[in-house]
Amino acid sequence: MKIHFYKYHGAGNDFIMIDDRNQTHQLTSEQISFLCHRRFGVGADGLILLQNAEQYDFKMLYFNADGKESTMCGNGGRCIVAFAQQLGIVSKQCQFEAIDGLHKATMLTDGVKLEMQNVNAIVVNDNQLFLDTGSPHHILFVDDVSLVDVNVEGAKIRNSALYGKAGSNVNFVETDGNSIALRTYERGVEAETLACGTGVTAAALASHHQAKTKLTSIEVKAQGGNLKVDFKWDESQKKYYDIWLSGPAKFVFEAYIQC
């Protein structure tokens, strides 16, 4: 099969994007894993199909580099909005379906702003937290993210009994209250990625929840670039809402590959 794809990245978290509005791409896990392979294929953290949706601008299907369909991808969600604009499907604003529900998005001059799902359950164990921002995230606060062996320490937590077969993404988070730095070990990539949108969102909410910051609009420095998280806290309902993830969504190249 000859596949026409577009390569995008959001702060270094990179994706193979495919226009599947005609729903002709019946890709197997093996084919997706091959396409995402850094040596034998195109190379990417994930693969995203853009499909038609009856009541919304489009639908997003996300697959990790291991070839398996997974939960929400925040950076991929921002990249698919830029991709939809490149295809002429949307202009400045849009609304699309993803595995965790509906997402609104706005094109910015320097990227995309994506609304994330509300978060009303945060599990706290000392300086470690768990929350789901569209994907599951373990948060561990550290003094200096540059000193963490993310691939070793991240794999230990990701594969621990704590999260069973499903596992979790693992984020090492450092904050001075004014901004956040994080590094993420991503489930389904099984390695550190240069950014993780749902992880960045989780790190911002967790920092606020643990009173490590009072800001409700905060910059998050990932290895591959900077993102911003805006949110509101509802004390009566104990939930975070009106959560927006902003950051770059770059088109890199377009090509064909035999698969």
Ligand SMILES: N[C@H](CCC[C@H](N)C(=O)O)C(=O)O
């Ligand atoms: N690897 C994640 C999905 C992609 C998350 C990440 N790329 C993002 O930008 O949110 C998981 O299986 O839970």
